[in-house]
Each structure stands twice: as C-alpha cells, then as structure tokens.
Amino acid sequence: MSEPTRLSVFKTYKLYVGGRFPRSESGRVYEVTRATSAAGAAAKGKSRSKGEGGGEWLANAPLSSRKDARDAVVAARKAFGGWSGATAYNRGQVLYRVAEMLQGRREQFVREVADAEGLSRSGAGAVVDAAIDRWVWYAGWTDKIGQIAGGANPVAGPYLNLSTPEPTGVVTVLAPQESSFLGLVSVIAPAIATGNTVVAVASERAPLPALSLGEVLATSDVPGGVVNILSGRTAEIAAPLAAHQDVNAIDLTGAAAQLAAELEVAAADNLKRVLRPRAEDWTADPGTDRLTAFLETKTVWHPTGSLGASGSAY
Amino acid sequence: MPTTAPAFADATSSDSALRRFLHGLPGVDPVGLEARAASLGTRSIKATAKAYAIDLAISMIDLTTLEGADTPGKVRALAAKAVHPDPTDRTTPATAAVCVYPDMAATARAALAGTDVKVASVATAFPAGRAALDVKLADTRDAVEAGADEIDMVIDRGAFLAGGYLKVFEEIRAVKEASGPARLKVIFETGELSTYDNIRRASWLGMMAGADFIKTSTGKVAVNATPASTLLMLEAVRDFRAQTGVQVGVKPAGGIRTSKDAVKFLVLVNETAGRDWLDNHWFRFGASSLLNDLLMQRQKLATGRYSGPDYVTVD
Numbered sequence A: 001m002s003e004p005t006r007l008s009v010f011k012t013y014k015l016y017v018g019g020r021f022p023r024s025e026s027g028r029v030y031e032v033t034r035a036t037s038a039a040g041a042a043a044k045g046k047s048r049s050k051g052e053g054g055g056e057w058l059a060n061a062p063l064s065s066r067k068d069a070r071d072a073v074v075a076a077r078k079a080f081g082g083w084s085g086a087t088a089y090n091r092g093q094v095l096y097r098v099a100e101m102l103q104g105r106r107e108q109f110v111r112e113v114a115d116a117e118g119l120s121r122s123g124a125g126a127v128v129d130a131a132i133d134r135w136v137w138y139a140g141w142t143d144k145i146g147q148i149a150g151g152a153n154p155v156a157g158p159y160l161n162l163s164t165p166e167p168t169g170v171v172t173v174l175a176p177q178e179s180s181f182l183g184l185v186s187v188i189a190p191a192i193a194t195g196n197t198v199v200a201v202a203s204e205r206a207p208l209p210a211l212s213l214g215e216v217l218a219t220s221d222v223p224g225g226v227v228n229i230l231s232g233r234t235a236e237i238a239a240p241l242a243a244h245q246d247v248n249a250i251d252l253t254g255a256a257a258q259l260a261a262e263l264e265v266a267a268a269d270n271l272k273r274v275l276r277p278r279a280e281d282w283t284a285d286p287g288t289d290r291l292t293a294f295l296e297t298k299t300v301w302h303p304t305g306s307l308g309a310s311g312s313a314y
Numbered sequence B: 001m002p003t004t005a006p007a008f009a010d011a012t013s014s015d016s017a018l019r020r021f022l023h024g025l026p027g028v029d030p031v032g033l034e035a036r037a038a039s040l041g042t043r044s045i046k047a048t049a050k051a052y053a054i055d056l057a058i059s060m061i062d063l064t065t066l067e068g069a070d071t072p073g074k075v076r077a078l079a080a081k082a083v084h085p086d087p088t089d090r091t092t093p094a095t096a097a098v099c100v101y102p103d104m105a106a107t108a109r110a111a112l113a114g115t116d117v118k119v120a121s122v123a124t125a126f127p128a129g130r131a132a133l134d135v136k137l138a139d140t141r142d143a144v145e146a147g148a149d150e151i152d153m154v155i156d157r158g159a160f161l162a163g164g165y166l167k168v169f170e171e172i173r174a175v176k177e178a179s180g181p182a183r184l185k186v187i188f189e190t191g192e193l194s195t196y197d198n199i200r201r202a203s204w205l206g207m208m209a210g211a212d213f214i215k216t217s218t219g220k221v222a223v224n225a226t227p228a229s230t231l232l233m234l235e236a237v238r239d240f241r242a243q244t245g246v247q248v249g250v251k252p253a254g255g256i257r258t259s260k261d262a263v264k265f266l267v268l269v270n271e272t273a274g275r276d277w278l279d280n281h282w283f284r285f286g287a288s289s290l291l292n293d294l295l296m297q298r299q300k301l302a303t304g305r306y307s308g309p310d311y312v313t314v315d
Helices: A066-085 A088-104 A106-117 A121-141 A145-149 A182-193 A208-218 A234-243 A257-270 A289-293 B015-023 B030-040 B047-059 B072-083 B102-111 B133-145 B157-161 B165-179 B196-208 B227-244 B259-272 B289-303
Strands: A029-033 A057-062 A151-153 A159-167 A170-174 A197-201 A227-230 A249-251 A273-275 A295-303 B061-064 B097-100 B118-123 B150-154 B183-187 B213-215 B249-251 B285-287
Touching: A057 A208, A066 A159, A066 A170, A066 A197, A066 A227, A066 A234, A088 A106, A088 A121, A088 A182, A088 A208, A106 A121, A106 A208, A121 A182, A145 A159, A145 A289, A145 A295, A170 A182, A170 A234, A182 A197, A182 A208, A182 A289, A197 A234, A208 A227, A234 A249, A234 A257, A273 A289, A289 A295, B015 B165, B015 B196, B030 B227, B030 B259, B047 B061, B047 B259, B047 B289, B061 B072, B061 B289, B072 B097, B072 B102, B097 B102, B102 B118, B102 B133, B118 B133, B133 B150, B133 B165, B150 B165, B157 B165, B157 B196, B165 B183, B165 B196, B196 B213, B196 B227, B213 B227, B227 B249, B227 B259, B259 B285, B259 B289, B285 B289
Parallel strands: A170 A197, A170 A249, A197 A227, A249 A273, B061 B097, B061 B285, B097 B118, B118 B150, B150 B183, B183 B213, B213 B249
Antiparallel strands: A029 A057, A151 A159, A159 A295
16 A cells, blocks of 8 residues: 555635634635746746746635725724833833744745745845844834934923824735835834834735734734734725725835825825835835834923922922 | 503413413524524625615614713713714714613703603613612602603513512513503513523513513623524514504614624514514614714715724714
8 A cells, every 4th residue: 555645734824803814704815826037936836727927826815805904994993002002111022022923933934935026045034034133123113212203392481391202093004015024024013113003905916924924923912903914906905994084094105106196195084194105125224214104293291390389399 | 550461361360370371482492593593694784775774773772871970961962962973964863762870861851852862761770670669660750750751671580580470570560550651661681581481481571561662681781682582572572463463662782882783683673573663663772882883884885985983972
C-alpha cells in the first residue's frame, strides 16, 4: 500500500469586524491572484487555475458590501469610548504587543507580501521588518504626541491655558493599493495610536496581508472594534463610508484621483476630516503628519490662584 | 365586577376548575415554536415595505422610562419626543404612548395635553408585584386619577407559579375594575414563567379576566420579549378572538432595540394574528432605545446615507 496523500488545508480569508471574523454579509467572494510582475512567479506556478487577474490564484477574499461597511462603523463607534479613554501609556503597550505578535508570524507575512507584491523573499522580508519597526515607532508616539501637538498657551489674563490633542473619532482608512502591508500599517497605526478607531479598506488587488493582520490584532490586546478590516472593491465600500454620518474622518490614500474627488464631496456633508491622497514613499521616515491628521485640539482655560479675594490661592 | 365571558363562567367558578381548564390547553411544542419564530424572522422586508414597517413601528411604540432616577424634566423631554420623534422631519408619526411610573403620570399628562399620544402608567407595585391587593388597587387608582389612559399591571408571578390561578385571576379582575375607563395591559414577565406552557396558560388567564392587552415583560429581568414568546401570545389572542369574539392586544416589551428586530415582530403579528392587529390600538412595543434606531433607519431611507447617534436625541 502506498502512503496516503495528505490534503493541505486551505485558509478561508475573512473580514475582521468588531473583534470577530465574519464572512461578507453578501456572501460574495473574489479571486486574489499572485502579482504578475513577480520575477519568475509564473514559471514557478504549479499549474493551478489562473485567476481573473491572469496571475496564479492565491485565495478567495470576501467581497464586502455596504452593509459590511455599516456594521464595521457600528463596531468602531462602540469601541471608541474605551479606546480613546484608555491612557496613552496603555495604548502604547497594546500597540507594542501587536508588534510582538507580528514578529512571531513574520514568515507568514513574508510569504503573503511576496505573493501580493511580486517581491523576492528577501525583498518581502525587508518590507515586513520595516512594517514591524513602524508599528513599534508609532507605539512609542502614543504618550508623546500630546507634548508635540498640545501645550500650555501664553494668554493675557490670570489663566492657565492648555491645549491637548483629542482623537477625531471613527476614521475610515482607504489603505494604499500598491503597498499591501507596509503601506497598510503606515496608515492604520498612526490613526489608532492617538485614540481613534478605524475602519480600514484593504488594497483591492492584494488584501491578504491586511486580512491576516486582523488575525494578529485579534490575538494582541487591541479591543475588538478598534480596527476593522474590510476587503473588496474600494469604490463600492468607500462610497457609503464617505457619506456615513457617523464617520468622523476619511483617509483617501487608496483612492484614485477621480474616486477621491467624489468621496471628498460625499464626505463634506457631515464635515468629515479628509486626508487627500498624495505621492508616498512608504519606506521613508513617516514623520508625525499622519499622527496629527486625525486629531482635534481641546483648549481649556483654568483660572490661576491669584483671583481669590484675599489674594491667596484658594 | 366586570363580567367574565359566558364561555368561561364554568372554568372560572373555582380554583380547581380553572386549573383544569388551563392545564387542559394544548401543550406547546417548544422546538416547533422557536423554529417557526426564527423562520418568520428571516423574511426580507425592503424599500417601500420597509418604510411602511418603520413608520408603523414608530406609531406602535410605548416610549418608556421606568427608572428610579426619572425626573419631571426627563418625562417632559420624553413626551416632547413622543409627539415629534424627529424634529427635522415632521412627517414622522408620533408614538402611541408614553409609559411612566404612576407618580409621573400627571407630569406626562400635562406634557401631552392636546395631542393623541396616550399616557400609560405602570401600577400594582411594578415591577415585582409583591404587595398587598389593597396597595396595588390604590396604586392603580392613583395612576388613573393622575390621567393615565392605560394601566400596565404586573401579575403575581409567585402565586401563578405556586398554582394559585384563581388568586391571579381575581387580582386582574379587581385591577381591571379599579382602572375604570383606562385600558389594562397585563404583564406576565414571561422570563420568569419558566415554560412556554405557562406563558400560554397566563395568556388565557389574563384574557379571561378581562385584559385589554397582554404584555410580555417588565424589562427589568434578564429575559425579556423574545420572538417565540410573543408568537405564542399572538396565537393566544387569535384563538381567543375566534372563540369569544373579543379582540385583545399584545405588547412585547424589553430587549427590542433595533429596527430589524421590530420588523421581525411585525412579521410575526401579520402572519400569526393577522392584519387586524397591525395597528397601534392592538399592538405595541414597550421600548426606549428602539425609537432612535427606527429614526436612524428612517433617515437612511430618506437620504440614502447611513445616519448616526449624533443625529438623534440622547435619552
């Protein structure tokens, strides 16, 4: 008798919404294929079926509908109070924990990024390392952004005047289309570091690293709903999110010019903060632009002690 | 004393006769009941039907505040919301009633003067129902004198579970008499009745004693209105009308928070009791947060955009 053949177990990629892994409410999926620019990828292809993109089929990803987007916003809103109310120090610890978990699954991400972006193993390894380092970098910013973006203001009166940055609220992030992992981390991490909660729309062509990131977040200490990850057609999911009255900001990084213009019009209805797409080099030092993009400034006036009738401080 | 329907004169003549009657009701198949309720919950209600259902559901709400911390100001705010649930859209129907504790009934009455919105008051030592009959009757009369159009009474679950059916029956009859012109809703607290058979028995007991409405829950215990228990009560009112010609209303209360849930209940009503009950004279929702969700759905249908909690009031 010959050795029984072992059947490999395929992974069902699912959305990450409210700390759970649902399929799309619509039941739809779409085919995700290997990047065609991969050097020698086609030659190595083991005669699997070709996906719609022409490249080798990798997996089916959920094709989210507007109702998935709505559910994600509900989850993000529910999580906002707890996450924005957590101490900055605690948020930093939680985000650092995410980096720890990413490190433990480095091999998986290297494989997924190599497939998604057509990189060599070493090239993908460098991208994943950069993404983990970036996560750590943003984790360190949680309890420092207040000093950079806020401060004591000199005022002409017997007052102490303080400005502190506060999170904007629920932020919709259209992740970059080309940089499926480093770019994704670079747009999600700064938004949640400052206390926002996020509904992220993954790269349309290469959503698998993003969906796997959901698994990492679920096994770190990030409360469910703080990050919600949807895959599917960016234009289809972004439209209801841009018009949604309970979304406070939208990052249009992953939208093409025409779509970005339409979404910005829809977003104007409830005065969402909009971050327009621009040319980005994801490997460069990101600076604090993305940290401060989704912050509001709260300013409080506090009387100083010299106001007392007796001249004493209280 | 209000007269009992002649058909039940024998059944209510003694404790043992009443017990024989109630225990003679057909047993409930719990698996079948829950499967039926679940399958009716999968109906897809879209577009114009959904718009109709949302407006109907809003018009059926007994907008409720039953907290120890209720203030006259809060009751007045709730009354204003009941009359104009969405101030930005005057086509929104008013709710059916405002439901408060008896000491707030006068405040609600004054705030709702000149409108069609009714004042409902809980009574009879709500929510536990653990008080002497005299106290319960005094509580009821107070509420009616303060201007309540509807009385929501609780049954004595302890007596019911101990088998004292006649005691419960006489108590409902006494409260019905004390309510005078006000419509009487009888709360069974289905979450405390343990079995579906008990819910069916309580429903018949309440209707035989003269209830104008039978109501699932107080909203104060862990298990509130479920689709299955409401379906069972809808079957009871349907059968009761078929047998006696008397129509009785149904009010699920507690735990209904989303428009989707509300529409599921309306499907249950239509498919079980029939169209005659699709009216706020015969079917009500006891709810508070449900109204905001219905308003958000209504705004979504009107504008095409998803709405958010910033666009409805915080109660």
